[in-house]
Amino acid sequence: MYGTGINGAPAGTPRSRKERKMSLVYRHRESDHAHCSGIESLFLVPSQKCLFTASRDSTIKRWSVGAGQPALDANFEGHADWVNDIVVIQDLLVSCSNDKTVRMWSANSPGVLLSTLTMHSDYVTALASSSGRNMVASAGLRGDVFLIDLATAANIRLYPKQQQAQQQPQQQPQQQQPASSQYMQTGPYGASPREGADDGPVPPPTKGSMYALAMNPAGTVLAGGGIDHLIRVWDPRTSGKIAKLRGHTDNVRSLVLNADGTQALSGSSDGTIKLWDIGMQRCIQSFSVHSDSVWCLKANESFTIVYSGGRDRCVYRTQLTTRVAELLLCEQQPVRSIALDPSESGLWVATPSSSVSKYLVPRDLPTPVSDGKSFTAGRARYLGSSPNMRARASMDKRPRDPAASGPICVIKGVPGIVLHKVMTDRRHVLTKDTDGNVALWDVLTGGVVDSYGKVDFDTKERELFEARSMPSWFTADVRLGQLCISLEPPSCFLAEEYALMLGYPNVSDDYKVNFGKLVLDGAFAKWRKRQLQQQQQQPQHAPPPGAVSPSGTLVSDDGQPVYPELWPRYWEPGAVPPAVMCQSATGQQWRRLISHFTGSEVEPDEVPTWVADVVLRQASVTPKEAKCAFVLLPVEGSNLPSLMQSKLNAPRILQVHKVANYCVSKLADQGVVLELFPVYARRPKHMAVEPSEAHDKPFLELLCNGVGVPYEMSLASVKKYIWRKSDDLIFNYRVRDPHNPAPLPVVTPTNS
DSSP states (O other): OOSSOGGGOOTTOOOSSOOOOEEEEEOOTTTTTSOSSOEEEEEEEGGGTEEEEEETTSEEEEEEOSSSSOEEEEEEEOOSSOEEEEEEETTEEEEEETTSOEEEEETTSSSOEEEEEOOOSSOEEEEEEETTTTEEEEEEGGGOEEEEETTTTEEEEEESOHHHHHHSOOOOTTTSOOHHHHHOOEETTEEOSSOOTTSSOOOOOSTTOEEEEEEOTTSSOEEEEETTSOEEEEETTTTEEEEEEOOOSSOEEEEEEOTTSSEEEEEETTSOEEEEETTTTEEEEEEBOOSSOEEEEEEOTTSSEEEEEETTSEEEEEETTTOEEEEEEEOSSOOOEEEEOTTSSEEEEEOSSSOEEEEEOOSSOOOTTSSSSEEEOBOOTTTTSOHHHHHHHHHTTSOSSOSOOSOSEEEOOOOOEEEEEEOTTSSEEEEEETTOOEEEEETTTTEEEEEEESOOHHHHHHHHOOOOOOOOOOEEEOTTSSEEEEEOTTGGGOOEEEGGGGTOOSSOTTOEEEHHHHHHHHHTHHHHHHHHHHHOSOTTSOOOTTOBOTTSOBBOTTSOBSOTTSSHHHHSTTOOOOEEEEEOTTSOEEEEEGGGOOSOOOTTTTSOHHHHHHHTSOOOOOOOOOEEEEEEEEOTTSOOOOOSSOEEEEETTOBHHHHHHHHHHHHHHTTOOOEEOOOOSSOOTTSOOOOOSOSOOOEEEEEETTEEOOTTOBHHHHIIIIIOOSSOEEEEEEEOOTTSOOOOOOOOTTTO
16 A cells, blocks of 8 residues: 555555554643543552542642642653552552553652563553562453562562463464453443443453452552452462452452451442451451442551442441441542541542542541431342342431532542544544533644534534545544544555645645654654664755754755644644654553654664654655546536546546646637636635626536535545445536526535
């Protein structure tokens, strides 16, 4: 599909393997100051008065929460997917993500990444830490559990044992479907790697996938729970198994261990909280306070009180000795994570929204007969019944008014994008965020071109619809709460457009721009500039064709700027630089702002060879030109002659105004002088306006299927939306009747 071929291969040469895709994230203007998607994990460091937040937008942020309104201290960017969990030990921040990595950062730095570990074969969902042994455990889908020595970043597999792993088929990332792809789904709060069974029939993940981990401070006991409803307990010192706890009837979502590792608390999708005696290997108490899945737990230092949050949007405080529970607060969305002040006076709460709230916790513990605002936790007599039955059974005894009337402070986030639609021009994307605001993005410039406010998304889509036919050259998603496009050769180079149609002045009307190359050149401009500076022996020479000049402007063969405004929204002061995401040659995913490239990124280890071929070595990306056959015939009875050459072939992107020009010129050769009368559905800025009909001159009129043809349409668009047949496109021409002009086609998304 390439003119000279990528990687030096001739056009049409089949590829031996699938190329790595490259993704570009168009970040929100406030993304450096706030999260743009749901918060998955919180970690409070009381000694430093800072709070760490991990988000679905792939970033981690550190906030100063000492006094007054929380202030952002640092951004930690590097993950390429949701960040599922974080822990902090001394000056190390450890995070895990859906990008299958565990990353270690300098916790007190501006966001310095120290190490990336890639031992997991699927999403990494949970972490647990031991300050006494300077160790972290990680767990994820496929049931993998690893122990990580923070001093050396060395890791060992704890579960499943090596011999168990060898009995399973070898991992084939390019062929075998990961467990994550078997259960990712979009529910009312977005796709979630922690919950999915309640939103519809979804194939279960691989047996044994882990969702919860807990380790005591001394590092003598590690517990893990997940999809198989079991809690497995190990001794990290020997990697030996201590116990296997049975009792839950659904996924284990959260775990907490006491200081000496003798007791454990577990929260489950069955709606219960259980207290376990690990030595006796049995459940000693079961609490039913939630009406739906329990997603997060925190216990006080003495292990006498548990704070719990879950899918029912509630946070409860339950006394383990008296079984007295009270409703502390209700959120607008399910509670994903909580962080408790050591004094137990403040509680930070995270939800699938991009904001984090802090609530005051009443110091006085209620008694069963205190004021009617507390209740005795049920003993889970309704285990095995549906969530609705459990809810009806428990809500009768539950107070309706929470103890906290509202948050005392909020770390506000940016509304994340939850809905998108790629428009027919394959250049613009319509989006809708969690607040209902609708906007139109331009993927060639990386910015919002229009904001419509809170309008109906489908209505706006129909309003913006254009009869355009353009090859699909990228895929779009909003899983990070931001618009992300992914490019993969050779399809990313299929779309071209005339430069004039893109709004570039002072270019010839037949100059074409390749959309995929345009995006790649903009995204990797700084990398290419640094690479060329390293390669050139004589920097004073003019840059080679297509290179980046010192000012960052693309230059042509003669060294003069071409399209000085090519990347203004990428590089101009005040612009929000997009982020590039890709895989290394070893499969490790990485993310980097386009402004942070240094030129040291190695090809092909980090930058795929196909990207370097296009950006650095200017390999041709001209697609094998798709032609469209069409015929020009006079309207019957028009008394106009037939053209000498009436059957033609032209590029599919050729516009109707050029067909009309050809027709006028060929008729003039036969002595018939007509003038053009351009008609448009939506007139591009560079095209001529419709002429006045005041003078008595004959005008040409082009028709297809009995309707007038807008001059801005391409041959491909006319064939798709007006002709609607597989055989050759037929244009008819006649002298325009000013009193009875041909009607323009009415094309809508429903009849296209």
